[in-house]
Amino acid sequence: MKLSDGIEQSIHSVLMLASLGEDSVLAAAALAEFHGVSTSYLLKHLQALAGARILSSVPGPKGGYRLARAPDKISLLDIVIAIEGAAPAFRCAEIRQRGPSPLDAQFFRAPCGVNAAMLRAEQAYRAELRKISIADLATDPQTPLGAAIEARGCAFLDRHARRQSIST
Structure with missing residues (x-):
């Protein structure tokens, strides 16, 4: 299975936004700069994440994006569905019913073994992604890499985060 580049970019962008203070946003252009990716391509994905209520979008020249939910309430599956859609990766086209001498329709009432196996694999994949939250992916600052x-990230956010007043 191949996921789009937008999945990686989206996950890393959400991780970056998880580091923001509650009163800050980050512009799409800044996120794209930090990750070295196309702003227009990333913006499409940020908008999808906002549409899925993973991110909040603040309009205007001082606007940008921030998390709409706590990091522990955003799973990798939430992000994948927001970017790729909810449809399963495998879509059975029922090729068993094509070609010469097709079998009677009664034999096609139940999904074939291929379809059933692929759907089970998809369920396992989604179950694993559902278990992993953005909070789980935070780096450990006690390690050299972390x-x-x-x-x-902190140095970049210090230069690019835009503070917003939060109205209640």
Whole structure:
């Protein structure tokens, strides 16, 4: 199974936004710059994440994106569905019913073994993604790699985060 590049970009963007303070947003262009990706391509995915209520979009010249939910309430499956859609990766086209001498329709009432196996695999894949939250993916700043990742992200956020007043 091949997922689009938008999945990786979206997950990393959500991870970056999880580091923001409650009163801050980050522009799509800043997220794209940080990850070295196309702003227009990333923006399409950020909009899909906002539509799925994973992100909140703040309009205007000082606007940007922030998480709409706590990191522990956003699963990888939420992100995959927001970007790729809810349809299963495998779509049975019922090729058993094509070609010469097709069998009688009564034999096609139940899904074939191929379809059933692929759907079971999809369910297992989705179950695993459902278990992993954005909070679970936070780096451990006690490790050298975690410290380097945190320092890079914090320095970038210090320069690019836009503080917003939160109205109640």
